[in-house]
Amino acid sequence: MGTTQLESVPEPKYWHLKTVLSEALDSEFSVGEILPNERDLAARFGVARATLRQALEQLELEGRLQRRRGVGTTVAPPRVGVAVGTEQHAWPGAAGDAWQPLDCTESVPPSAVAAALETGADESVHTVRRSRVSHGQPVAAELLYVPASSVPDLSGIDAPSGPARARAVLRELQRLELEGEDRAVELGSASAGDAKELDRLPGAPVLVVTTRFFAEGRTAALSVATYRADTCRLTFADSGGVEIHHGPERQAS
Amino acid sequence: MGTTQLESVPEPKYWHLKTVLSEALDSEFSVGEILPNERDLAARFGVARATLRQALEQLELEGRLQRRRGVGTTVAPPRVGVAVGTEQHAWPGAAGDAWQPLDCTESVPPSAVAAALETGADESVHTVRRSRVSHGQPVAAELLYVPASSVPDLSGIDAPSGPARARAVLRELQRLELEGEDRAVELGSASAGDAKELDRLPGAPVLVVTTRFFAEGRTAALSVATYRADTCRLTFADSGGVEIHHGPERQAS
DNA sequence: TAGTGGTCTAGACCACGGT
DNA sequence: CCGTGGTCTAGACCACTAT
Numbered sequence: 001m002g003t004t005q006l007e008s009v010p011e012p013k014y015w016h017l018k019t020v021l022s023e024a025l026d027s028e029f030s031v032g033e034i035l036p037n038e039r040d041l042a043a044r045f046g047v048a049r050a051t052l053r054q055a056l057e058q059l060e061l062e063g064r065l066q067r068r069r070g071v072g073t074t075v076a077p078p079r080v081g082v083a084v085g086t087e088q089h090a091w092p093g094a095a096g097d098a099w100q101p102l103d104c105t106e107s108v109p110p111s112a113v114a115a116a117l118e119t120g121a122d123e124s125v126h127t128v129r130r131s132r133v134s135h136g137q138p139v140a141a142e143l144l145y146v147p148a149s150s151v152p153d154l155s156g157i158d159a160p161s162g163p164a165r166a167r168a169v170l171r172e173l174q175r176l177e178l179e180g181e182d183r184a185v186e187l188g189s190a191s192a193g194d195a196k197e198l199d200r201l202p203g204a205p206v207l208v209v210t211t212r213f214f215a216e217g218r219t220a221a222l223s224v225a226t227y228r229a230d231t232c233r234l235t236f237a238d239s240g241g242v243e244i245h246h247g248p249e250r251q252a253s
Numbered sequence: 254m255g256t257t258q259l260e261s262v263p264e265p266k267y268w269h270l271k272t273v274l275s276e277a278l279d280s281e282f283s284v285g286e287i288l289p290n291e292r293d294l295a296a297r298f299g300v301a302r303a304t305l306r307q308a309l310e311q312l313e314l315e316g317r318l319q320r321r322r323g324v325g326t327t328v329a330p331p332r333v334g335v336a337v338g339t340e341q342h343a344w345p346g347a348a349g350d351a352w353q354p355l356d357c358t359e360s361v362p363p364s365a366v367a368a369a370l371e372t373g374a375d376e377s378v379h380t381v382r383r384s385r386v387s388h389g390q391p392v393a394a395e396l397l398y399v400p401a402s403s404v405p406d407l408s409g410i411d412a413p414s415g416p417a418r419a420r421a422v423l424r425e426l427q428r429l430e431l432e433g434e435d436r437a438v439e440l441g442s443a444s445a446g447d448a449k450e451l452d453r454l455p456g457a458p459v460l461v462v463t464t465r466f467f468a469e470g471r472t473a474a475l476s477v478a479t480y481r482a483d484t485c486r487l488t489f490a491d492s493g494g495v496e497i498h499h500g501p502e503r504q505a506s
Numbered sequence: 507t508a509g510t511g512g513t514c515t516a517g518a519c520c521a522c523g524g525t
Numbered sequence: 526c527c528g529t530g531g532t533c534t535a536g537a538c539c540a541c542t543a544t
Contacts, residue, residue: 010539012512012513012514013513013514014513014514015455015456018456037528037529037530038529038530039529047514047515048514048515048516048517049515049516049517050513050514050515050516051513051514051515053530053531054513054514056530058442058456061440061442061458062440062441062442063439063440067529067530067531068522068523068529068530069521069522069523069529069530069531070521070522070523070524070528070529070530071522071523071524071528071529071530072528072529072530073529073530079439081437085338085436085489180490181490182488182490183338183488183489183490184334184486184487184488184489185438185460185486185487185489186316186332186460186482186485186486186487187314187315187316187440187458187460187482187483188315189311189314189315201531202268203268203271203311205314205440205458207438207439207440229439229440230440232439233437233438233439234437234438234439235435235436235437236338236436236437236438236489237435237436263520263521265531265532265533266532266533267532267533290509290510290511291510291511292510300533300534301533301534301535301536302534302535302536303532303533303534303535304532304533304534306511306512307532307533309511320510320511320512321510321511321541321542322510322511322512322540322541322542323509323510323511323540323541323542323543324509324510324511324541324542324543325509325510325511326510326511454512507543507544508542508543508544509541509542509543509544510540510541510542510543511539511540511541511542512538512539512540512541513537513538513539513540514536514537514538514539515535515536515537515538516534516535516536517533517534517535518532518533518534519531519532519533519534520530520531520532520533521529521530521531521532522528522529522530522531523527523528523529523530524526524527524528524529525526525527525528
C-alpha cells in the first residue's frame, strides 16, 4: 500500500517565507541590490517582524543575504572560494601564503591550547595574530600559537611585539623540518575580537579551522583560524595535479 | 599602551547570558544531564523566554547543548571527529569507507548539479543516497551524482533501484582510474529531507562537503554530503579521533 | 494528559550609519 | 536628524514526547 502521507502538517511560516524570498532573490534581484526594510517586508507578507527576521536570518546563514545595522539588507554575492588545504605541506608564513602578520605576544596560553600543543600547563607560547583578506574584504582571523621551545633562537630580535616580531617568529619556524599537519573544521561563533576583525557582530557564524603542525616528533605550532561562514567556501584542492577549468565559481589566491 | 578600553557599550543580555550559562555548563553540569526547562530558566535569570532562547541557540550552535522538542535541553558531549579527507584518494564505496548505501535512482539532475558535473543539461545521472553513522548516531547524509556515461556497463544489473543498485553503481565506478579530487566545505542549512535523516529540524546548521571526483579528464562523480554542524568536527588527516580543544573562546592577551 | 521545545504576535526601545 | 537592523518583552498557541 502506498501509505501516502497527506502531510496535514502545516509548514512553518518562516520556512515558507524563506522559500518565497529565495526564489524572489533568484529572479527579481541582482547582487548588491538592497531589499525593502524589515518592517515593510513583514507587512507585505502579512507576518510579524520577528517571523520575517527568522527567514532573513536563515538566508543570511546560507550566504544569500547580507544585513548591516543602520544600512539595510542587500543581496550577497556568491561565496568566495578560499583555499585552505595546500598541495604540499608548508609552514605558516612561507612564501606565497595568504596571511598578513599583525602582532605577536608571548604568554602562557589558555589551557585548551596548551593541551592541543601538548606542552606543559605553564610553558610560554608566542601568539601570532594574522589576518586574511580576499577580494578586498577580511575573510579570516587567525591566532597562531608557537611554543617558545619551537623557536629558541629568538634572542637577537629587538622588537618585543608587533608585526616585526611576528615575522621573526615565523621566520624562525621555517628552520624546522615540517613533518606533517593535522587539520579540522568545525562550526563556531565569532568572539568579540574576531567579530571586530571580520566586520561582523559577535556571535556571527564562523568556520573554525584548527591546524597542528608537527616537527621533531611533536606539535611545533597550532593555528586556529576563524573564517566568515556567510561569505566563505573553504576549498581543499588536493587534486593529483590536474587543474580543472572552473566555471563561474570564484577562487581566491 | 594600556589600552584599557572602558567600552561603555552595554553587552546584550543574551550574550552575557550565554557566557554565564557556558561557565555553568563547565562547572556544574555533566554530559547528558538535562537542564531546567526554558520557562524556568528564563524566570531564574529574569529575562523573557525569547531572550533566553537566543542564548541557548548560540550554545547549541557551538555544540554545547542539545535541544529536543518534547524532551528537553541536555548537555552535549564533545564534538565527534569525523574523518573527511584521506591521504590517498579513493572512490566512494571503496573498501573501508564509512558510508552505507541506501538507495539509487536515475534522472536528469538539478541544473546546479549538471553545471558542476559539466554534463549536458539533459544528461541522465545516477543519484546514490548514502548515510554515515558514527558512535551510533547519524552524522551525515550524502547525495552522490554519477553521470550515466561514467558507468556504461550497468545493463546487466537487474535491480532498478534500492541498495543493490546503489552498490552496483559504486562497483562500476571503481573500474575507472581516479585522477584527483576537489573538495569544498561551506555552511548550509538542512533541507527537509536531510533534517529527517539527521534527526534534526529543517533549517538546522550543517556543514556541506562538496567533492568532485576526476577520471578520464573530466568530472566522473559529484558528492554532496551534509554533516550535522552541531555534533561534528570534520578532520582532514589520517588521525580521525585525536582530541583537540573544545574551548568556546580564545584569549589574545 | 502533562510537559517540553518550536512558532508566532504586536508592540517597544536601542545602536549604528548616513544625511 | 532619520531610517536601518538588533535586542527585548509578555504573552499565546502548536507539535512533539513520554508517561
